[in-house]
Amino acid sequence: EVQLLESGGGLVQPGKSLRLSCAASEFTFSSYAMHWVRQAPGKGLEWVSTVSGSGSYTDYADSVKGRFTISRDNSKDTLFLQMHSLRAEDTAVYYCAKGVGVMTLYNWFDSWGQGTLVTVSS
Amino acid sequence: EIVLTQSPGTLSLSPGQRATLSCRASQSVSNSYLAWYQQKPGQAPRLLIYGASSRATGIPDRFSGSGSGTDFTLTISRLEPEDLAVYYCQQYGSSPPYTFGQGTKLEIK
Numbered sequence: 667e668v669q670l671l672e673s674g675g676g677l678v679q680p681g682k683s684l685r686l687s688c689a690a691s692e693f694t695f696s697s698y699a700m701h702w703v704r705q706a707p708g709k710g711l712e713w714v715s716t717v718s719g720s721g722s723y724t725d726y727a728d729s730v731k732g733r734f735t736i737s738r739d740n741s742k743d744t745l746f747l748q749m750h751s752l753r754a755e756d757t758a759v760y761y762c763a764k765g766v767g768v769m770t771l772y773n774w775f776d777s778w779g780q781g782t783l784v785t786v787s788s
Numbered sequence: 789e790i791v792l793t794q795s796p797g798t799l800s801l802s803p804g805q806r807a808t809l810s811c812r813a814s815q816s817v818s819n820s821y822l823a824w825y826q827q828k829p830g831q832a833p834r835l836l837i838y839g840a841s842s843r844a845t846g847i848p849d850r851f852s853g854s855g856s857g858t859d860f861t862l863t864i865s866r867l868e869p870e871d872l873a874v875y876y877c878q879q880y881g882s883s884p885p886y887t888f889g890q891g892t893k894l895e896i897k
Contacts, residue, residue, distance in 0.1 A: 701886075703833075711825075711833065711876055713886040725884040761832055774823040774880050776844065778832040 668693050668777040670762050675782030678752055688745040688762030688779055696720070696740040699765035699773055702747050704758035705781070714760070715747065719768035730756075752786045759783050790815055790882050794875075794889035802897045807864040809892045811877035816857045821881030824853055824862045827891075828873045836875075837862065864894075872896045 674686040688700070702714040715736040716725045724736050735748040745762050759781040765773035791814040801807055811822065820840035825833040835844040837853035840860055852863045864871055877889040 710891045711827075711878075711888040713884070713888070716884060716886075727885055766838075771883060772821060772880055773883070773886070774821075774835065774838045774878065775825075775833075776835050776838075778834070780832050 668764060670764065670777060670779035672760065672762050672779045672782040675760065675784045677785045677787065679788050680753060680786055682752055683748070683750045684752060684784060685749070686747040686760055686762075686782060686784070688747075690743045690745065690762075690764070693764070695738075695743040697768055699767060699770050700736075700738060700745045701763045701765055701773065701775060702736060702745075703761045703763055703775065703778075704756075704784075705761070706755075706758045709758075712758075716765070716770045716773070717745070718770050723770050725770050749784070752784075754786050757784060757786045789885055790817065790879050790887050792877050792879060792887055792889035794877060794892045796892060797890075798893045798895060800895040800897055801867055803867050803869060805867050807862075807867055807871070807894060809862040809864075809875055809894075811855075811860040811862070811889050813858040813860070813879060815882075817860075817879045818881035820856050820860075821879060821883075822853075822855070822860050823878045823880065824851075825876045825878065826871075826873045827876065828870075833876065867894075867896060869896050 669691040763775035764777040824837040827833040874891045
Protein backbone atom coordinates (compact mmCIF):
# COMPACT_ATOMS: atom_id res chain seq x y z
CA GLU A 667 0.00 0.00 0.00
CA VAL A 668 1.27 3.47 -0.95
CA GLN A 669 2.47 5.47 2.03
CA LEU A 670 2.90 9.26 2.05
CA LEU A 671 4.02 11.01 5.21
CA GLU A 672 4.22 14.79 5.33
CA SER A 673 6.26 16.77 7.81
CA GLY A 674 7.60 20.27 8.38
CA GLY A 675 4.42 22.15 9.15
CA GLY A 676 4.07 24.54 12.07
CA LEU A 677 3.52 28.12 13.13
CA VAL A 678 5.43 30.71 11.13
CA GLN A 679 5.31 34.50 10.99
CA PRO A 680 4.15 36.35 7.87
CA GLY A 681 6.98 36.91 5.43
CA LYS A 682 9.01 33.96 6.71
CA SER A 683 9.85 30.66 5.04
CA LEU A 684 9.09 27.01 5.65
CA ARG A 685 9.94 23.75 3.91
CA LEU A 686 7.58 20.82 3.82
CA SER A 687 8.63 17.25 3.13
CA CYS A 688 6.71 14.19 2.04
CA ALA A 689 8.33 10.77 2.48
CA ALA A 690 7.00 8.19 0.07
CA SER A 691 7.16 4.42 0.17
CA GLU A 692 5.73 1.23 -1.32
CA PHE A 693 5.83 2.43 -4.93
CA THR A 694 8.43 3.39 -7.53
CA PHE A 695 8.63 7.06 -6.60
CA SER A 696 10.46 8.33 -9.71
CA SER A 697 7.78 6.88 -12.01
CA TYR A 698 5.05 9.24 -10.87
CA ALA A 699 4.32 12.94 -10.81
CA MET A 700 3.72 14.25 -7.33
CA HIS A 701 1.48 17.05 -6.17
CA TRP A 702 0.78 19.37 -3.27
CA VAL A 703 -2.84 20.21 -2.47
CA ARG A 704 -3.89 22.44 0.41
CA GLN A 705 -7.02 22.98 2.43
CA ALA A 706 -7.60 26.14 4.45
CA PRO A 707 -9.48 25.63 7.72
CA GLY A 708 -13.10 24.80 6.99
CA LYS A 709 -12.60 25.28 3.25
CA GLY A 710 -12.28 23.15 0.13
CA LEU A 711 -9.33 21.67 -1.70
CA GLU A 712 -6.90 23.83 -3.68
CA TRP A 713 -4.19 22.44 -5.95
CA VAL A 714 -0.83 24.10 -5.23
CA SER A 715 1.92 22.54 -7.31
CA THR A 716 3.03 19.55 -9.38
CA VAL A 717 6.39 18.06 -10.28
CA SER A 718 7.06 15.43 -12.92
CA GLY A 719 8.61 12.09 -12.09
CA SER A 720 12.08 13.21 -13.13
CA GLY A 721 11.75 16.56 -11.41
CA SER A 722 12.35 18.42 -14.67
CA TYR A 723 8.87 19.86 -15.07
CA THR A 724 6.92 21.84 -12.51
CA ASP A 725 3.69 23.81 -12.35
CA TYR A 726 2.21 26.15 -9.79
CA ALA A 727 -1.08 27.74 -8.90
CA ASP A 728 -1.09 31.48 -9.56
CA SER A 729 -1.62 32.08 -5.84
CA VAL A 730 1.84 30.66 -5.01
CA LYS A 731 3.84 31.23 -8.19
CA GLY A 732 7.11 32.97 -7.46
CA ARG A 733 6.92 32.21 -3.74
CA PHE A 734 6.78 28.39 -3.57
CA THR A 735 9.17 25.86 -5.14
CA ILE A 736 8.39 22.19 -5.54
CA SER A 737 11.19 19.66 -5.86
CA ARG A 738 11.94 16.01 -5.28
CA ASP A 739 14.84 13.77 -4.36
CA ASN A 740 14.26 10.48 -6.15
CA SER A 741 17.26 8.91 -4.40
CA LYS A 742 15.45 9.41 -1.10
CA ASP A 743 11.83 9.03 -2.29
CA THR A 744 11.02 12.44 -0.88
CA LEU A 745 8.97 15.36 -2.15
CA PHE A 746 9.51 18.93 -0.97
CA LEU A 747 7.70 22.24 -0.97
CA GLN A 748 9.82 25.27 -0.17
CA MET A 749 7.58 28.18 0.81
CA HIS A 750 8.80 31.77 0.98
CA SER A 751 7.12 35.09 1.79
CA LEU A 752 4.33 33.31 3.59
CA ARG A 753 1.01 35.07 4.04
CA ALA A 754 -1.91 34.56 6.36
CA GLU A 755 -3.90 33.17 3.43
CA ASP A 756 -1.36 30.35 3.07
CA THR A 757 -2.62 28.91 6.36
CA ALA A 758 -3.85 25.42 5.52
CA VAL A 759 -3.32 21.71 5.82
CA TYR A 760 -0.91 20.74 3.06
CA TYR A 761 -1.35 17.31 1.53
CA CYS A 762 1.05 15.54 -0.76
CA ALA A 763 -0.64 13.36 -3.34
CA LYS A 764 0.56 10.80 -5.84
CA GLY A 765 -0.31 11.25 -9.49
CA VAL A 766 -0.99 8.49 -11.97
CA GLY A 767 1.54 9.28 -14.64
CA VAL A 768 5.12 10.44 -14.88
CA MET A 769 4.28 13.82 -16.41
CA THR A 770 2.53 16.79 -14.85
CA LEU A 771 -0.49 16.71 -17.14
CA TYR A 772 -3.74 14.76 -16.93
CA ASN A 773 -3.27 13.48 -13.40
CA TRP A 774 -5.79 12.50 -10.85
CA PHE A 775 -4.60 11.90 -7.32
CA ASP A 776 -4.82 8.28 -6.33
CA SER A 777 -3.12 8.38 -2.93
CA TRP A 778 -2.91 11.12 -0.31
CA GLY A 779 -0.89 11.70 2.81
CA GLN A 780 -2.50 12.70 6.08
CA GLY A 781 -1.38 16.30 5.72
CA THR A 782 0.68 18.79 7.71
CA LEU A 783 -0.74 22.03 9.11
CA VAL A 784 0.91 25.32 8.26
CA THR A 785 -0.23 28.33 10.28
CA VAL A 786 0.95 31.76 9.22
CA SER A 787 0.41 34.25 12.01
CA SER A 788 2.27 36.84 14.04
CA GLU B 789 -9.29 27.87 -16.01
CA ILE B 790 -12.22 25.52 -15.68
CA VAL B 791 -14.50 26.34 -12.76
CA LEU B 792 -16.42 23.45 -11.21
CA THR B 793 -19.69 24.11 -9.41
CA GLN B 794 -21.11 21.39 -7.19
CA SER B 795 -24.69 21.07 -6.04
CA PRO B 796 -26.33 20.83 -3.68
CA GLY B 797 -24.11 22.36 -1.03
CA THR B 798 -25.51 20.03 1.60
CA LEU B 799 -27.53 16.84 1.18
CA SER B 800 -29.30 15.18 4.09
CA LEU B 801 -30.57 11.64 3.51
CA SER B 802 -31.38 8.49 5.43
CA PRO B 803 -29.56 5.16 5.35
CA GLY B 804 -30.65 3.05 2.42
CA GLN B 805 -31.55 6.04 0.25
CA ARG B 806 -29.81 7.10 -2.95
CA ALA B 807 -27.64 10.22 -3.14
CA THR B 808 -27.15 12.15 -6.36
CA LEU B 809 -24.37 14.75 -6.39
CA SER B 810 -23.83 17.12 -9.30
CA CYS B 811 -20.68 18.73 -10.68
CA ARG B 812 -21.01 21.28 -13.49
CA ALA B 813 -18.03 22.68 -15.39
CA SER B 814 -17.74 26.17 -16.83
CA GLN B 815 -16.47 24.63 -20.09
CA SER B 816 -16.27 21.15 -21.50
CA VAL B 817 -13.96 18.76 -19.64
CA SER B 818 -11.91 17.06 -22.31
CA ASN B 819 -12.02 13.28 -22.49
CA SER B 820 -14.25 13.23 -19.38
CA TYR B 821 -11.16 13.77 -17.29
CA LEU B 822 -13.07 14.17 -14.07
CA ALA B 823 -12.48 12.58 -10.67
CA TRP B 824 -14.45 12.37 -7.44
CA TYR B 825 -13.01 12.29 -3.93
CA GLN B 826 -14.50 11.54 -0.54
CA GLN B 827 -13.24 13.33 2.57
CA LYS B 828 -14.50 12.04 5.88
CA PRO B 829 -14.24 14.29 8.95
CA GLY B 830 -10.66 14.68 10.10
CA GLN B 831 -9.27 12.58 7.26
CA ALA B 832 -7.44 13.12 4.01
CA PRO B 833 -9.37 12.90 0.76
CA ARG B 834 -9.73 9.49 -0.87
CA LEU B 835 -10.11 8.83 -4.58
CA LEU B 836 -13.47 7.34 -5.52
CA ILE B 837 -13.89 7.78 -9.27
CA TYR B 838 -11.65 8.77 -12.18
CA GLY B 839 -12.36 9.19 -15.87
CA ALA B 840 -15.88 10.23 -14.84
CA SER B 841 -17.04 6.65 -14.32
CA SER B 842 -14.19 4.30 -13.36
CA ARG B 843 -14.12 3.23 -9.74
CA ALA B 844 -10.81 3.37 -7.92
CA THR B 845 -9.38 0.25 -6.35
CA GLY B 846 -11.35 -0.95 -3.35
CA ILE B 847 -14.32 1.38 -3.86
CA PRO B 848 -17.67 -0.38 -3.38
CA ASP B 849 -19.98 -0.62 -6.36
CA ARG B 850 -22.53 1.50 -4.45
CA PHE B 851 -20.49 4.42 -5.79
CA SER B 852 -20.90 5.23 -9.47
CA GLY B 853 -20.01 8.16 -11.68
CA SER B 854 -21.47 9.35 -14.94
CA GLY B 855 -21.52 12.30 -17.28
CA SER B 856 -19.55 14.03 -19.98
CA GLY B 857 -18.92 17.48 -21.38
CA THR B 858 -19.93 19.91 -18.66
CA ASP B 859 -22.27 17.82 -16.50
CA PHE B 860 -21.17 15.04 -14.20
CA THR B 861 -22.86 13.05 -11.45
CA LEU B 862 -21.75 10.94 -8.52
CA THR B 863 -24.40 8.51 -7.34
CA ILE B 864 -24.27 6.66 -4.05
CA SER B 865 -26.89 3.96 -3.85
CA ARG B 866 -28.00 2.39 -0.56
CA LEU B 867 -26.47 5.00 1.73
CA GLU B 868 -24.67 3.82 4.83
CA PRO B 869 -23.83 5.87 7.94
CA GLU B 870 -20.12 5.67 7.02
CA ASP B 871 -20.82 7.66 3.83
CA LEU B 872 -20.97 10.83 5.94
CA ALA B 873 -18.39 13.02 4.22
CA VAL B 874 -17.70 15.94 1.91
CA TYR B 875 -17.44 14.95 -1.74
CA TYR B 876 -15.31 16.88 -4.23
CA CYS B 877 -15.07 16.72 -7.99
CA GLN B 878 -11.81 17.57 -9.78
CA GLN B 879 -11.03 18.13 -13.43
CA TYR B 880 -7.70 17.16 -14.92
CA GLY B 881 -8.43 17.58 -18.62
CA SER B 882 -7.33 21.18 -18.72
CA SER B 883 -4.44 21.09 -16.34
CA PRO B 884 -2.69 22.73 -14.84
CA PRO B 885 -4.24 24.28 -13.03
CA TYR B 886 -6.07 21.32 -11.63
CA THR B 887 -9.35 22.58 -10.22
CA PHE B 888 -11.75 21.25 -7.63
CA GLY B 889 -15.38 21.94 -6.98
CA GLN B 890 -16.31 23.54 -3.69
CA GLY B 891 -17.68 20.28 -2.30
CA THR B 892 -21.01 18.73 -1.34
CA LYS B 893 -21.52 17.80 2.28
CA LEU B 894 -23.47 14.58 2.71
CA GLU B 895 -25.29 14.18 6.01
CA ILE B 896 -26.82 10.90 7.11
CA LYS B 897 -29.97 11.27 9.17
